[in-house]
Structure formats: structure tokens, C-alpha cells
Amino acid sequence: MKIFEYSPAELTGKSFDCGCGYIHESSIKSISICDGAIKKLPEAIRSSGAFSAFVVADKDTFAAAGETAVSLLQNNGIECRICIIKADKGFDRPEPTEKALGNIVMSYDKDCGAVVGIGGGVINDLCKLLSDRARVPYVYVPTCPSMDGYTSDSASVIYNGVKTSLKCKCPDYLLCDTDIISKAPKKLLLAGIGDMCAKTVSICEWRISNLITGEHYCDDVAEIMRRCCKAAVKYAEAAVHGDKNAVSEIVKGLCMVGMAMTYAKSSRPASGVEHYYSHLWDMRCLEEGRQCELHGIQVGVGTLLTLKKYEKLKKAAPDKERALLHINAFDKQAWEKGVREYFGSSAESIIALEEKEEKYDRQKCAERLDIIVDKWDEILKIIDEELIPYEQLYTLFKKIGHPTAPAEIGESDESAAKAFSHTSDIRDKYILSRLLFDTGISL
Numbered sequence: 001m002k003i004f005e006y007s008p009a010e011l012t013g014k015s016f017d018c019g020c021g022y023i024h025e026s027s028i029k030s031i032s033i034c035d036g037a038i039k040k041l042p043e044a045i046r047s048s049g050a051f052s053a054f055v056v057a058d059k060d061t062f063a064a065a066g067e068t069a070v071s072l073l074q075n076n077g078i079e080c081r082i083c084i085i086k087a088d089k090g091f092d093r094p095e096p097t098e099k100a101l102g103n104i105v106m107s108y109d110k111d112c113g114a115v116v117g118i119g120g121g122v123i124n125d126l127c128k129l130l131s132d133r134a135r136v137p138y139v140y141v142p143t144c145p146s147m148d149g150y151t152s153d154s155a156s157v158i159y160n161g162v163k164t165s166l167k168c169k170c171p172d173y174l175l176c177d178t179d180i181i182s183k184a185p186k187k188l189l190l191a192g193i194g195d196m197c198a199k200t201v202s203i204c205e206w207r208i209s210n211l212i213t214g215e216h217y218c219d220d221v222a223e224i225m226r227r228c229c230k231a232a233v234k235y236a237e238a239a240v241h242g243d244k245n246a247v248s249e250i251v252k253g254l255c256m257v258g259m260a261m262t263y264a265k266s267s268r269p270a271s272g273v274e275h276y277y278s279h280l281w282d283m284r285c286l287e288e289g290r291q292c293e294l295h296g297i298q299v300g301v302g303t304l305l306t307l308k309k310y311e312k313l314k315k316a317a318p319d320k321e322r323a324l325l326h327i328n329a330f331d332k333q334a335w336e337k338g339v340r341e342y343f344g345s346s347a348e349s350i351i352a353l354e355e356k357e358e359k360y361d362r363q364k365c366a367e368r369l370d371i372i373v374d375k376w377d378e379i380l381k382i383i384d385e386e387l388i389p390y391e392q393l394y395t396l397f398k399k400i401g402h403p404t405a406p407a408e409i410g411e412s413d414e415s416a417a418k419a420f421s422h423t424s425d426i427r428d429k430y431i432l433s434r435l436l437f438d439t440g441i442s443l
């Protein structure tokens with residue numbers, strides 16, 4: 001059986017010696033996706049060898065599942081220390097910053113034998129980091145289907161003002177209670193659907209990068225994502241109308257995406273330029289002290305913007321002479337000035353990153369350009385094979401009430417264009433904006 005044919009629960013404890021050269025494995029011990037999965041919490045704590053738990057939630061997720069979790073644990077003789085994380089003043093939700101993690105660490109009782117995270121992506125990311133650094137088992141009870149980091153071994157956090165993916169452990173036990181998750185606000189479900197539909201772009205860019213930069217690529221892992229993306233499209237409407245089976249299919253997809261990131265040893269299968277819109281909007285919001293939109297919703301809008309750009313790209317073609325002129329015209333000082341204007345307090349870490357990564361190095365750009373010109377037809381073929389047509393996704397988003405334009409999420413067309421122009425600055429991942437830089441094509 002191929003890796004993409006397993007359900008998330010069947011994948012635990014298995015390892016796959018893959019033709020791509022990697023051994024695909026995850027350290028998750030067990031995944032339960034069913035009604036009433038939270039009842040397995042005491043058993044999970046016991047199996048982890050712990051007798052006490054540090055329970056992390058926010059006020060909403062504590063009401064949704066935290067109270068039940070604590071009484072289940074206490075009724076089974078497991079002591080609990082509760083940590084309710086709060087949003088910063090003027091914000092609706094906590095953000096995954098040094099401050100939030102610091103608060104949890106300062107409330108942490110090192111006598112607790114395990115961490116229990118109850119909530120969405122931010123709580124999971126913070127708890128993954130805490131349990132990794134404290135070297136204790138981690139049990140995660142998601143309360144909503146809003147993002148795909150349930151099972152991944154990295155945490156998406158804002159570190160020194162830059163949205164970063166930090167390596168850590170994945171949960172040891174994952175208890176997805178579909179009774180609880182299906183009661184989450186509809187917007188959180190829309191976010192999960194947005195995050196899964198994004199994979200159409202992530203996989204396309206992964207293949208393009210493999211072609212141009214030789215980045216490691218695994219088609220079996222990519223196939224996991226294609227299936228997740230198809231499932232999101234197929235079940236989206238029923239799920240938003242409250243069909244529990246459809247919600248459960250979305251949850252399974254979200255679990256698979258996290259596994260795929262662990263298997264690929266990077267976030268590559270799950271995130272391309274569409275995710276960078278989200279990262280940049282998050283960073284700008286933090287800089288400006290305003291609440292950002294949910295990650296999955298930003299990513300959904302970013303996916304539509306990206307699909308439109310790829311449709312335009314298909315009508316363009318690289319011209320070597322023009323491209324070399326563009327590459328050679330790169331002015332590092334002007335770039336640094338632009339970075340300082342856009343990124344504010346986090347600019348220096350972005351500039352330091354470029355010193356290390358040399359994304360705009362003339363020689364390297366010119367070498368890639370040769371490959372791009374040579375393989376342009378293959379690049380177009382990948383785009384055709386992988387991307388959902390813009391119209392199809394736009395129609396689906398309209399039908400389910402997922403935002404389709406920056407204006408619907410507190411951003412402007414100008415802020416989207418600005419964000420896109422800086423997507424190539426924040427991480428060393430080969431994405432559409434890098435391809436446009438190397439070819440001098442503007443869309």
C-alpha cells in the first residue's frame with residue numbers, strides 16, 4: 001500500500017523507506033478522529049507515563065473542551081495545572097509570539113508529567129514548543145478545524161518580528177473529537193478549508209523548485225496533498241452546512257497535511273507563495289498593532305491571488321536578455337531601503353538572512369535562469385497539471401462564504417501587491433516571486 005492510501009490513524013507507528021531517498025516516519029503514537037475522542041485523554045496521559053498534566057487553553061477553548069478535559073483527568077486521579085492564555089490588549093486572540101510562549105513557560109510547573117493543549121493552531125504551536133523544550137509528552141485536543149498544523153513537527157511562530165517555522169516535536173497523542181470540532185464557529189472551518197485548498201499552489205511550486213533548484217521532492221508525499229486538496233473541495237459545502245461526516249473528512253485532511261510536512265522534513269508540501277501573503281500580513285499587523293485575520297482565511301485569499309498570477313504567467317515567456325538585464329540591475333542598497341520601509345523593526349533580521357541565503361546573487365540567478373529557459377515547457381506543464389483553475393476555486397469560496405478578496409480581510413489591493421513583492425525576502429524557498437525575479441517577468 002502506498003503512503004497516501006493510509007488514513008491518519010493507520011499511519012502512526014509506521015515508517016516508509018521511500019524511493020525518494022527519505023525514510024518517511026512520524027513520532028506520533030496515536031491519532032483518534034471520532035465523536036467523543038476526548039474521553040481517551042486520561043488513557044493517553046497514562047500511556048505517556050505521566051500522572052499529572054499542564055493544561056493550556058484560552059478562555060473560549062477552555063469553555064469548548066477544557067472544562068471537560070480537566071474533569072476527565074481529575075476524575076481519573078490525574079492532577080492538573082491549568083494555564084489560560086490571554087490575548088494582548090486590543091487583540092481578540094493570542095498570537096504565537098515570544099511573549100505568549102514566555103507566559104506559558106513562566107506558568108509551567110516542571111513537576112507536570114505531560115502538556116495538554118486544548119485549542120487551535122496558536123495553542124498547538126506554543127504547546128509543541130513547550131513540550132519539546134521541556135522534554136515531556138504532549139497530548140493535543142483540537143477544538144476547531146482551522147489549520148493544518150495538528151500533526152506537524154514544526155511550530156509557526158513570530159520570532160524577532162519574522163514569521164518563522166521552528167522545528168519541534170509533533171504531539172505524541174492527537175485526540176480529534178468530532179463532536180467538539182463540528183461545533184466550532186463556521187469561520188474557523190472556512191479557515192481550515194482555505195488552508196487545504198492552498199496545497200494546489202504548494203505542490204505546484206514544490207515541483208517547480210525541484211526542477212529549477214534540485215530541491216528534494218517526493219511524489220508520494222505530494223500525492224497526499226493532492227488528495228487532501230481534492231477532499232477539501234469535495235466536502236467544503238457539506239461541511240459548512242454542518243454535515244459531521246464532511247467535517248470529519250476535513251479534519252482527516254488537516255491531519256494528513258501535518259504528517260506530510262513531517263515526512264518531507266520541511267513545510268514545503270504545505271506552503272508556497274500563497275502562505276507568504278499570510279506571513280507578511282501577520283508581520284505587518286503585528287508591526288501596526290492590529291489584529292490579523294485567521295491564517296487559513298489569509299491563505300485562502302492568497303491562493304486565489306496566486307492562481308490569478310499563474311494564469312497570467314502562462315501567457316508570458318522568459319527572455320534571457322531581458323532577464324539578465326533585470327538580474328544585473330538589482331541594487332542591494334535600494335533593496336535594503338525597501339525592506340526597512342516595509343518590515344520596520346524586523347528588517348535587520350531579513351537583511352541578515354539575505355547575507356546568508358544570497359537569493360539575489362547575480363551568478364546564482366543567472367544559473368537558474370539557464371535552467372528556467374531550458375525547461376520552460378516543463379514548468380508550464382506542471383502549472384497545468386497541479387493548479388485548480390481560478391474560476392473554480394473562486395466559485396466554491398463564494399458559495400461557502402470564504403472571503404475572496406483582500407478587502408474582505410482588512411487588507412487592500414495595494415497591501416496585497418506590496419506583500420507579494422516582499423514574499424521572496426523572508427525565507428529561502430523557491431516560489432513564484434523568485435521565479436519572476438530570475439526571469440524579469442512582471443505580472
Ligand SMILES: [Zn+2]
Binds near residue numbers: 019220
Ligand atoms: Zn518519499
Ligand SMILES: [Zn+2]
Binds near residue numbers: 148270271
Ligand atoms: Zn497553512
